[in-house]
Ligand SMILES: Cc1cc2nc3c(=O)[nH]c(=O)nc-3n(C[C@H](O)[C@H](O)[C@H](O)COP(=O)(O)OP(=O)(O)OC[C@H]3O[C@@H](n4cnc5c(N)ncnc54)[C@H](O)[C@@H]3O)c2cc1C
């Protein structure tokens with residue numbers, strides 16, 4: 292394992308070790324490039340994971356202060372928890388469920404296909420599906436995605452079988468256990484899924500791909516990658532020419548350190564990445580780094596989500612087995628006749644009693660609420676995840692008054708639903724309930740969005756520097772040796788889970804960075 | 814399909830191990846004898862008046878009623894407030910004032926204390942009237958964790974909790990549903 296000097300200015304410094312940062316770090320290390328990943332969280336390994344929802348949340352989740360506003364219900368129910376994401380080595384790939392889907396072709400060019408949607412800041416990606424296909428191939432191979440590369444799909448659990456039966460009654464055609472970055476058979480030195488059912492709490496069998504025990508140790512084995520946990524980056528520094536020169540971070544003892552760098556890549560997820568760029572404002576860049584467009588922090592997307600839970604006469608035990616291995620894809624097409632543009636997926640989901648009590652209907656009490664929990668064992672559940680409209684006013688800013696323990700302004704998240712989001716959610720509620728009604732549900736429950744697990748768009752990719760923060764390689768338009776490597780690059784969110792695309796972009800970006808370094812362009 | 818034995822026997826050892834609170838096991842053993850200020854668990858409260866402790870337990874049951882869950886779990890959930898109140902004077906005041914307000918409302922409308930209002934529907938009307946107060950939201954938001962996060966309550970809801978130590982559900986019924994229409 293490498294151990295680099297703080298004054299080594301030949302390094303690529305990556306902020307964050309999740310889907311984007313962890314993958315980029317390993318890919319660069321494999322090419323012989325020296326990399327330090329600075330990770331704000333602790334290093335918790337598989338043996339540290341616990342099959343207990345709140346205890347695991349306390350262990351892994353990002354709990355530092357954030358603030359919220361806007362008309363979304365999360366702002367009311369969880370004012371200091373706009374997002375459910377991780378602060379730990381591996382980032383949110385420790386908590387994630389593994390659903391790994393490619394964008395549809397039209398989802399790279401929504402401005403052209405959907406047209407001018409009032410209030411939305413839609414933009415075509417400077418990339419097409421054809422551009423991305425080879426990188427999707429590599430990402431699927433790396434992550435061992437079921438249903439690709441000859442890898443069999445996972446067996447369906449009880450929750451899936453209820454969904455499948457309902458879907459078939461309704462005439463849905465594309466229904467299966469998903470494309471999951473979860474081993475259905477031993478692969479890549481990791482075993483197969485034991486149907487433990489705590490995918491959201493860190494997979495104790497290691498069957499589910501996470502940068503924590505795939506990319507990161509592989510990179511470390513090359514001797515070119517060092518991961519420094521408990522290293523919270525607070526500022527990116529630059530020289531008089533505007534080139535970035537390194538970062539300041541707080542180490543585990545709370546002391547400030549300066550790590551020099553040849554290249555800096557920001558991958559702190561879509562709330563922290565723009566926060567870091569904004570907090571790095573200087574006299575040369577008074578509005579924050581890479582922000583000449585004013586787009587840093589804007590166009591925040593979180594997917595149009597909702598859940599439908601249904602109660603049946605007989606037991607289901609939805610919590611047994613893989614949490615999200617089950618999908619209905621028929622509604623993911625763009626079909627404006629439904630009353631909205633874009634599409635959504637229906638995926639199985641299950642929460643245990645502690646989380647269901649907290650999230651089924653936040654703030655609710657009394658018998659209508661508790662009778663649903665009483666029927667827990669007879670319950671099935673699905674998550675609806677669709678494309679939401681980017682809006683310039685949905686944005687991450689620096690809170691004007693609230694500061695973190697280092698004295699830095701915290702991220703403040705403003706989000707209002709777009710009418711398209713509302714119409715899509717309503718459609719999802721209706722179709723989700725119909726699936727369960729078709730197999731005899733005695734009660735269906737519409738559950739409001741959870742704190743955001745998918746956070747996207749706040750440093751978006753654009754052809755023109757005026758429209759976004761980074762170019763088609765995730766390189767900031769303003770500063771050649773400053774990159775963004777996480778989901779905040781997304782120009783638009785597409786109607787599917789984002790991580791496969793984050794990983795594909797990171798693999799692609801590693802090639803570009805290596806090439807640019809080789810040519811001494813950066 | 815494999816069903817779950819829900820009648821967990823709550824022995825003294827479970828309390829010793831699982832209880833997150835300081836209420837003595839012996840005091841908890843009296844739970845089930847009714848929710849009164851005279852109960853040993855109410856008398857054992859560290860910060861709150863025994864009457865307030867009992868009122869909060871009644872209020873907790875009314876807020877999150879599960880008729881198959883015995884009082885002892887509600888007592889334990891409320892004890893987490895009592896524990897915190899013993900080192901947090903503001904919280905103690907919020908709780909004592911809240912109980913006093915609830916009792917005041919009960920006397921106005923039903924001529925007796927909250928604990929003594931016999932009909933659940935009447936008690937719910939009193940809670941509904943204070944639902945927007947900081948007192949109620951403190952209790953509700955605390956309870957939603959302290960009540961449901963007791964591992965030995967989960968089986969009573971048909972939830973099996975931690976599973977990796979049993980090898981997951983691969984051989985324990987992850988796909989054993991047997992009543993669906995054939996597809
Ligand atoms: C419960 C749950 C289920 C999910 N399921 C799926 C799924 O099935 N499919 C899917 O595609 N996606 C899923 N996701 C989303 C997925 O996890 C994220 O999209 C993905 O991990 C985001 O990658 P990222 O690189 O942007 O950020 P992350 O993976 O969140 O990594 C960011 C890392 O950066 C660190 N960091 C932040 N700021 C700093 C700083 N200033 N200094 C140092 N370090 C910093 C953080 O601590 C964190 O570790 C799920 C998420 C959750 C919470």
Ligand code: SF4
Nearest residue numbers: 484485487488490494
């Ligand atoms: S169900 Fe499978 S993927 Fe999920 S935690 Fe268990 S072993 Fe891991």
